[in-house]
Amino acid sequence: MSPITSETRFTPSRRALLLGGAGFGALTLAGCGGFVNDDDGDPGEQSGSGDGGGTVTAYLSTEQNTGIEPLVEPFTADSGVELDITSVAVPDMNQQLAVQLSSGTAADIFRVSPGYSSNVAAGVLGSGGDLLDLSDAAWAANIDDGTRALSDVDGKTFAFPVARNSLVMAYNLAVFDELGLEPPTTWTELLDVSQALTDSGRTAISHGLSGGAIYLQFYVYILAGTLLYGPNPDLDAQMRAGETSFTDEPGWTEVFTKYLELRDRGYFTEGALGVSPDQAMQDLATGAAGMTVLTNSGLPALYEYSETGAEAFSILAMPAGDDADATLMPTAPDFLAVNAAATNPDGTRALLEFLAEPANVETYANTLAVLPGLDVGVQVDNPALEPVLPLVEAGRTVSYANYLWPNGDVQQTMLQSGQQLYADEITIADLLAQMDAEYAKGTP
Amino acid sequence: MTSAVTTATSPRTTGPTPSGRKGRLTPGGVPYALLLPAFVLYAMVVLYPTLSGAVYAFTDWTGRADGTNFIGWANFVEIFSDVAARSALRNSLIIAVSVTVVQTLVGLALALALHTSLVTRNVLRTLFFAPALLPPVIIAFLWTFILTPQGPLNRVLRGLGLDFLAQNWLGDSSLALWTVIGVVIWQSAGLTMVIYLAGLQGIPTELNESAALDGASWWQRTRLVTVPLLIPATTVAMSLTLISSLKLFDQVFAMTGGGPGYATETLSVIMYKEAFVSGRFGYSTAIALVLTMIVFAFTMVQLGALRRFDVDR
Numbered sequence: 001m002s003p004i005t006s007e008t009r010f011t012p013s014r015r016a017l018l019l020g021g022a023g024f025g026a027l028t029l030a031g032c033g034g035f036v037n038d039d040d041g042d043p044g045e046q047s048g049s050g051d052g053g054g055t056v057t058a059y060l061s062t063e064q065n066t067g068i069e070p071l072v073e074p075f076t077a078d079s080g081v082e083l084d085i086t087s088v089a090v091p092d093m094n095q096q097l098a099v100q101l102s103s104g105t106a107a108d109i110f111r112v113s114p115g116y117s118s119n120v121a122a123g124v125l126g127s128g129g130d131l132l133d134l135s136d137a138a139w140a141a142n143i144d145d146g147t148r149a150l151s152d153v154d155g156k157t158f159a160f161p162v163a164r165n166s167l168v169m170a171y172n173l174a175v176f177d178e179l180g181l182e183p184p185t186t187w188t189e190l191l192d193v194s195q196a197l198t199d200s201g202r203t204a205i206s207h208g209l210s211g212g213a214i215y216l217q218f219y220v221y222i223l224a225g226t227l228l229y230g231p232n233p234d235l236d237a238q239m240r241a242g243e244t245s246f247t248d249e250p251g252w253t254e255v256f257t258k259y260l261e262l263r264d265r266g267y268f269t270e271g272a273l274g275v276s277p278d279q280a281m282q283d284l285a286t287g288a289a290g291m292t293v294l295t296n297s298g299l300p301a302l303y304e305y306s307e308t309g310a311e312a313f314s315i316l317a318m319p320a321g322d323d324a325d326a327t328l329m330p331t332a333p334d335f336l337a338v339n340a341a342a343t344n345p346d347g348t349r350a351l352l353e354f355l356a357e358p359a360n361v362e363t364y365a366n367t368l369a370v371l372p373g374l375d376v377g378v379q380v381d382n383p384a385l386e387p388v389l390p391l392v393e394a395g396r397t398v399s400y401a402n403y404l405w406p407n408g409d410v411q412q413t414m415l416q417s418g419q420q421l422y423a424d425e426i427t428i429a430d431l432l433a434q435m436d437a438e439y440a441k442g443t444p
Numbered sequence: 445m446t447s448a449v450t451t452a453t454s455p456r457t458t459g460p461t462p463s464g465r466k467g468r469l470t471p472g473g474v475p476y477a478l479l480l481p482a483f484v485l486y487a488m489v490v491l492y493p494t495l496s497g498a499v500y501a502f503t504d505w506t507g508r509a510d511g512t513n514f515i516g517w518a519n520f521v522e523i524f525s526d527v528a529a530r531s532a533l534r535n536s537l538i539i540a541v542s543v544t545v546v547q548t549l550v551g552l553a554l555a556l557a558l559h560t561s562l563v564t565r566n567v568l569r570t571l572f573f574a575p576a577l578l579p580p581v582i583i584a585f586l587w588t589f590i591l592t593p594q595g596p597l598n599r600v601l602r603g604l605g606l607d608f609l610a611q612n613w614l615g616d617s618s619l620a621l622w623t624v625i626g627v628v629i630w631q632s633a634g635l636t637m638v639i640y641l642a643g644l645q646g647i648p649t650e651l652n653e654s655a656a657l658d659g660a661s662w663w664q665r666t667r668l669v670t671v672p673l674l675i676p677a678t679t680v681a682m683s684l685t686l687i688s689s690l691k692l693f694d695q696v697f698a699m700t701g702g703g704p705g706y707a708t709e710t711l712s713v714i715m716y717k718e719a720f721v722s723g724r725f726g727y728s729t730a731i732a733l734v735l736t737m738i739v740f741a742f743t744m745v746q747l748g749a750l751r752r753f754d755v756d757r
Binding site: 094095096098099101102119120128130209210211212213270271272273274275276279408409412416417419420422423425444 | 506507508588591592593594612613614615616617700701702703704705706717720721722723
């Protein structure tokens with residue numbers, strides 16, 4: 001056996017060590033330069049699908065996926081383009097899309113929020129160069145003015161309105177029949193109906209605020225729509241110009257005062273801060289509660305909690321004042337937008353042209369019980385929407401209040417500090433001051 | 445053979461290269477050269493991502509590649525001036541201290557109780573350890589259902605005539621944080637118990653027997669013999685618990701989302717929200733860096749303190 005000496009073990013040169021050290025130094029420096037953008041390629045060059053074929057990747061909300069499902073096969077048969085769809089809930093999508101765009105892994109087409117309501121809204125991404133300019137599309141001429149304010153940036157159209165959702169109040173028909181109640185059309189009637197429901201031992205309005213207080217905002221937008229934006233359609237412009245603010249505009253205080261009035265009268269679910277939105281919906285379905293507020297695209301989920309499905313419920317436009325004719329119903333476009341770095345921009349444009357055809361607008365709207373996104377003369381044929389269609393036809397709709405707030409943090413603060421308001425830990429003035437502070441930060 | 449080894453080791457202490465050729469390592473440098481491949485791998489997998497992240501903490505990075513600017517210490521100043529961030533820091537520290545102390549005591553008590561000749565000890569050990577095997581999110585959703593105002597726990601309490609104990613466990617901001625802490629301890633105490641059981645099985649039985657022969661009571665044997673000899677197990681258990689509770693995210697996010705209001709927000713939760721809800725990745729990275737420093741500091745202090753109590757067997 002040969003003796004083991006230091007010579008026979010391992011004798012690396014100093015050069016190897018120096019190279020190793022230099023390599024580590026380079027790694028460290030590379031780490032320090034990590035946010036340098038070296039992606040200077042032309043997105044269009046990656047396509048390879050200029051002939052209209054290939055595959056379009058889509059990242060949709062679960063509701064959009066349901067609405068588009070009957071149209072997938074006809075689209076592929078019509079265009080030869082395959083659709084590769086991934087669908088997730090909207091909150092998850094809002095949290096993932098920015099990272100996907102940054103890392104270059106975003107789909108060709110995806111859902112974006114309207115206006116500037118989140119960090120992945122049409123206005124934010126459009127002005128940041130992340131979205132394809134769709135102004136030259138034929139369907140762009142069919143976007144109504146209210147929707148255009150939320151899809152356009154500097155006169156360029158960055159989003160396609162696949163549908164419009166509304167904030168409605170759903171009520172349990174069996175409970176209303178049993179108590180002989182009529183759907184309320186004024187604030188006073190709403191209080192009377194709520195009192196009758198409470199007197200019957202039920203929760204008047206099921207309300208779940210745990211896990212982020214998503215449903216708090218619906219009441220704010222409903223009340224603000226009728227009390228603030230109806231009388232003063234220029235409110236957003238005035239707030240952006242600094243002429244007024246959440247604190248200075250008395251209507252905002254009235255909005256939150258009325259919201260808290262429903263709590264103080266005991267009409268909301270007991271312990272709402274610890275109740276999940278799903279539980280609140282189940283309470284309505286089982287008749288433990290009489291009414292609740294939700295988006296009409298959420299109706300199919302509500303129906304699933306009842307044995308009789310859609311027949312168990314009807315909807316109404318929640319009143320905010322005592323003039324029934326002044327009630328406005330908040331509606332919001334549900335947008336799709338095209339990735340500026342789409343691998344198949346032609347196929348994606350073809351998909352939007354297909355979805356914009358009147359027959360397909362109608363199919364999508366009726367599948368989801370939502371309003372058509374484009375103004376193409378489509379008649380809504382869904383019994384679930386009948387009670388609120390007169391308001392839509394009369395133009396008595398209004399945008400969600402937050403869509404033209406300059407950033408998503410105003411809404412986030414309203415939701416989070418709104419829970420403190422609900423728990424009486426802060427005052428309305430405190431909340432409005434916090435929202436003003438976030439508003440003042442402007443658009444990122 | 446002996447002379448061969450002697451020959452091999454002697455140059456390492458003397459320094460000069462046997463061959464004297466330029467460019468060769470001295471024998472004293474060999475161990476460092478052997479460490480180099482592992483260090484390069486460590487640098488690529490750990491140091492590079494960490495340094496990258498640290499750099500972002502000094503920027504206003506929004507998650508998009510364009511428009512990132514160095515803003516110095518502004519993110520760190522904001523952490524310590526922002527009410528929500530300070531609240532999250534306070535909550536993280538409350539969680540860390542209370543979970544570490546209570547979980548260690550509960551785990552130790554369970555281990556002492558089940559380190560006996562009890563016939564059902566294995567079944568009981570399995571039952572207490574089982575929650576630790578389940579994903580935290582599953583546990584969180586399960587408890588969220590149990591703890592709703594009209595949920596099973598309050599129904600049982602009301603059924604027993606204990607209405608005054610029925611609470612809005614997750615909806616009351618004065619209770620929510622303690623409720624989450626309770627759920628975390630419920631899930632993880634079994635893991636601490638297992639660590640202590642391993643420690644108990646390493647203690648020679650004759651030590652306790654001789655103490656008993658000297659007239660020591662059960663409490664005296666536990667306090668003066670068993671617990672001191674469990675210091676190594678305590679160090680492991682407390683370190684693991686402290687680190688995991690300082691970073692606590694899953695249970696909080698699934699049970700309360702940080703609410704009601706800001707009552708249960710932790711550094712990990714606001715770190716996530718700032719990045720993925722508000723798109724403030726630079727600020728979020730600064731929070732992550734602060735959290736890392738806190739975890740490091742607490743762990744070092746804890747290890748140092750426990751080392752003072754360590755004993756030789």
